[in-house]
Amino acid sequence: MNEEAIRYDATHIQVLEGREAIRKRPGMYVGSTGERGLHHMVFEVVGRAVNEVLAGRARAVGIVLTSDGGVRVSDDGPGIAFETDADAEGPGLEALLTRLQAGAQPGGRHDVAMTTFGGGLCVTNALSSRLTAEVRREGVRLVQEYARGVPLTAPTAAGPVTGSGTTITFLPDAEIFETVECSFDTLARRFRELAYVYGDLDISLSDERSPGGSRSERFRYPGGxxxxxxxxxxxxxxxxxxxxxxxxxxxxxxxxxxxxxxxxxxxxxxxxxxxxxxxxxxxxxxxxxxxxxxxxxxxxxxxxxxxxxxxxxxxxxxxxxxxxxxxxxxxxxxxxxxxxxxxxxxxxxxxxxxxxxxxxxxxxxxxxxxxxxxxxxxxxxxxxxxxx
Incomplete structure (x- = not known):
């Protein structure tokens, strides 16, 4: 073996960031490419919505397992602006969907961390074949589409709307995960635990995948x-x-x-x-x-x-x-x-x-x-x- 073949220096190091790093090593961000990692994707999105409720900005969170194999997570908060503005308490929705959150430590006592990884919405976006972000805010409905973490469009107005809130709908990427079928019972168990710990929460889970009719359960336990x-x-x-x-x-x-x-x-x-x-x-x-x-x-x-x-x-x-x-x-x-x-x-x-x-x-x-x-x-x- 000649010297050229065995030489290794900084030019050989490949630096991956953001969505590329997530897709290259998904287990580092969601734990596995099996069912556990699949559910972690859901929990990352639900965690953001739950924090809206605990902060007093929303009343309820709804999760739907859609008939096409996707997951839809909605809250009735004020709607997160796509772009960060001076009045915002944190980054805008587009930043949350495209940038890894700093650190993987769980938050303080006032923040819900539904996973031990803490990568945020960016992880779910990068590991989804398609993701749609919808914001209902100030009478306007804005929508943005993504494919495997890459925005396909800028946020686009989709007409007037009553009410407010944020909805994230995503299809887990079958190229990444061994299964893309979420377990209703596993998700229900975690949401039930969360509702018991936080008596102010109101979470609903619905399953539209069954040909025999939808299944739904509500988790609300004021007694904690x-x-x-x-x-x-x-x-x-x-x-x-x-x-x-x-x-x-x-x-x-x-x-x-x-x-x-x-x-x-x-x-x-x-x-x-x-x-x-x-x-x-x-x-x-x-x-x-x-x-x-x-x-x-x-x-x-x-x-x-x-x-x-x-x-x-x-x-x-x-x-x-x-x-x-x-x-x-x-x-x-x-x-x-x-x-x-x-x-x-x-x-x-x-x-x-x-x-x-x-x-x-x-x-x-x-x-x-x-x-x-x-x-x-x-x-x-x-x-x-x-x-x-």
Whole structure:
């Protein structure tokens, strides 16, 4: 092999940016070219619309799986101007569709990050064979067409319109993805979780692909985590006590808020779900550990105060206390800290301390104020201890 053949210098480096980089390495931006990546495309678009609702600029978000295999995401906000103007809080729609968003970290507590990649609308646009952006704003409807991330036209007026909002319709690119058929159930599961975490959300999902007729579901849970505990508990047997304990509080030490809900059921299985901002944490972390710490602390303190435990009795074990417990803990933080690259486990020592103290305080007050229900909970735990 001669010197020319093995020489490698800066002239051999290929620099890809924007849509070219996304299409060359799609897995880096949506996780995979399988069903997971396909759904991430949907979540990137839905996340922008959901933030419009949480910011108070829109009331609802609608997602439609269209009969031609596309996805249509609409909101009823003021409509994002195609071009950035002086009054805009962020970039215009055309910039969002053609420029990668800086960084892939989830936003702060006031922003919804539906994916852990965070590339934004540009990623969905680049990985779609066709995309149509429609803005209804100030009585005018403007439309712009794209093909694989490249604009085919400038934003074009398409006549007058009543109402306002933004609609993004796209066809996932079959040259990129192994499948271009979204799963209604997978999308519904994520939207349901999001609506439970953010009680102000109103999301609807419709499927027009079935020849037997459309399928639709609406996700709106004003009770937030309280409603999620009731939903999870429906499969956990009869409740030990009728009320779901729920609370929300802010703690500057962790620069965020904690919202939790819990109830004991007849099943011996523990069901605890954790959320960090809008992301699920399937591996748990400091927020779920703090919840368990707080529950154990409150139960043991109450049991000793009411002399269910003597001075020489050991504390009731956390495993025993959590049997039959169904709980949801959601933290919304200004600065998220995850353990590991997959971001499935929340970190941050302050989070564990703050959540534990909040749970212990509120559960302790609830036990004191509801003696009959407290007796049922303690009795359930002590009975299980004796059976062992």
């Amino acid at each position: 985590p309280r409603d999620l505990v009731a939903f999870l508990g429906a499969r956990a047997g009869a409740p030990v006590h009728p009320d779901v304990l729920a609370f929300a509080t802010e703690d500057p030490r962790m620069e965020g808020t904690v919202e939790a809900a819990l109830q004991w059921y007849g099943s011996r299985q523990e069901r605890v779900q954790g959320f960090a901002n809008s992301l699920t944490t399937p591996e748990g972390g400091t927020h779920t550990a703090g919840l368990r710490d707080g529950v154990a602390g409150a139960i043991n303190a109450y049991a000793r105060e009411r002399r269910h435990l003597t001075a020489v009795d050991p504390d009731l074990g956390a495993d025993r206390i959590s049997e039959g417990l169904t709980a949801v803990v959601s933290v919304k933080l200004d600065h998220l800290e995850f353990e590991g690259a997959t971001r499935g486990r929340l970190g941050g020592d302050a989070v564990r301390t703050c959540v534990a103290e909040a749970v212990r305080e509120h559960l302790g007050s609830w036990l004191d104020g509801h003696p009959d229900q407290a007796a049922a909970v303690i009795g359930r735990i002590l009975q299980g201890t004796r059976e062992d």
